[in-house]
Amino acid sequence: xxxxxIISIGGNAILPKGEKGTIDEQFERTMLAMGxxxxxxxxxxxxxxxxxxxxxxxxIVIRNEAARDIIPAMPLYICDADSEGGIGFMLxxxxxxxxxxxxxxxxxxxxxxxxxxxxxxxxxxNPTKPIGPFYSKEDADLxxxxxxxxxxxxxxxxxxxxxxxxxxxxxxxxxxxxKLADDGVIVIAAxxxxxxxxxxxxxxxxxIDAVIDKDLATAVLAKEIEATRFINLTSIDRVYxxxxxxxxxxxxxxxxxxxxRYFNAGEFALGSMGPKIESAIAFLNxxxxxxxITSPESLENAMQGKGGTRITQKSKLKT
Numbered sequence: 001x002x003x004x005x006i007i008s009i010g011g012n013a014i015l016p017k018g019e020k021g022t023i024d025e026q027f028e029r030t031m032l033a034m035g036x037x038x039x040x041x042x043x044x045x046x047x048x049x050x051x052x053x054x055x056x057x058x059x060i061v062i063r064n065e066a067a068r069d070i071i072p073a074m075p076l077y078i079c080d081a082d083s084e085g086g087i088g089f090m091l092x093x094x095x096x097x098x099x100x101x102x103x104x105x106x107x108x109x110x111x112x113x114x115x116x117x118x119x120x121x122x123x124x125x126n127p128t129k130p131i132g133p134f135y136s137k138e139d140a141d142l143x144x145x146x147x148x149x150x151x152x153x154x155x156x157x158x159x160x161x162x163x164x165x166x167x168x169x170x171x172x173x174x175x176x177x178x179k180l181a182d183d184g185v186i187v188i189a190a191x192x193x194x195x196x197x198x199x200x201x202x203x204x205x206x207x208i209d210a211v212i213d214k215d216l217a218t219a220v221l222a223k224e225i226e227a228t229r230f231i232n233l234t235s236i237d238r239v240y241x242x243x244x245x246x247x248x249x250x251x252x253x254x255x256x257x258x259x260x261r262y263f264n265a266g267e268f269a270l271g272s273m274g275p276k277i278e279s280a281i282a283f284l285n286x287x288x289x290x291x292x293i294t295s296p297e298s299l300e301n302a303m304q305g306k307g308g309t310r311i312t313q314k315s316k317l318k319t
Contacts, residue, residue: 004181005231006218006221006225006229007048007232009233011214014052015056031098034097037095037299047181050190053084053191054131054192064079080194083191108185111188115217115220116197116205117196117208117212118198127163128165129163135151165212168212171220174221177189177224196210218230219279219286232292238307263281284312290313292311294308
């Protein structure tokens with residue numbers, strides 16, 4: 001049985017800051033990422049794809065609120081499911097077209113995924129997950145006052161609305177994902193961190209308003225399907241320390257011990273690079289072989305050891 005690589009695509013890689021967010025722009029970005037992943041079939045046959053939804057689910061919530069006087073507003077967990085289906089469709093169709101162009105015959109499927117969280121998770125009292133577009137300080141103050149939103153600065157790029165982001169405990173459909181991946185099907189799952197659900201005392205599932213961090217959900221899914229490699233595609237080419245400062249420095253290949261040291265030193269922002277490093281640590285601690293963090297544009301070079309940040313059990317190169 002061939003090993004499984006799990007690939008996580010950040011929401012900001014699909015809808016980056018500075019673009020209007022039209023569906024044509026989203027498809028253009030998605031096609032770029034899927035074209036790079038299609039080439040990965042030269043290296044890996046069994047692939048599972050996850051994705052973020054931060055900017056897009058925020059836009060869904062804005063549309064939801066704008067129309068609340070016309071149609072009933074939907075809860076946040078339904079918006080999560082909407083984003084998982086919509087983004088999954090874009091990824092699925094784009095990858096199908098890339099594979100067809102390359103003469104590669106593979107099945108691709110999107111699976112709406114439920115992720116169990118604890119109802120008493122402290123995250124519900126301290127929202128940290130950014131969703132939606134970036135705002136100026138003036139607009140952030142206005143929305144906080146008029147809409148009762150909680151907004152925080154996001155990595156020196158502006159202010160964004162934040163919502164609860166509880167820790168994922170387990171993936172309800174992970175056994176289906178594993179079965180499909182082992183059979184050679186390319187599976188898109190745990191989109192946007194999956195749909196957050198809690199388990200009732202009788203075992204029934206119930207949706208709860210939150211947005212699970214997709215990196216942490218990916219690490220849980222990776223463990224449950226026994227993936228060996230975790231590739232995290234984001235909007236920057238590699239991991240940096242002192243990010244955004246005059247002395248910022250890119251990291252090439254570091255050990256899990258280095259990653260823990262930088263993480264504990266507060267080098268990585270919450271809701272941004274922090275969860276990516278935290279999920280990498282969790283994946284390697286659970287037996288994973290390596291983590292690669294880079295952008296879709298840099299993926300091919302990174303796969304050849306010419307870019308990105310590689311995190312392994314032991315360091316191979318100096319940072």
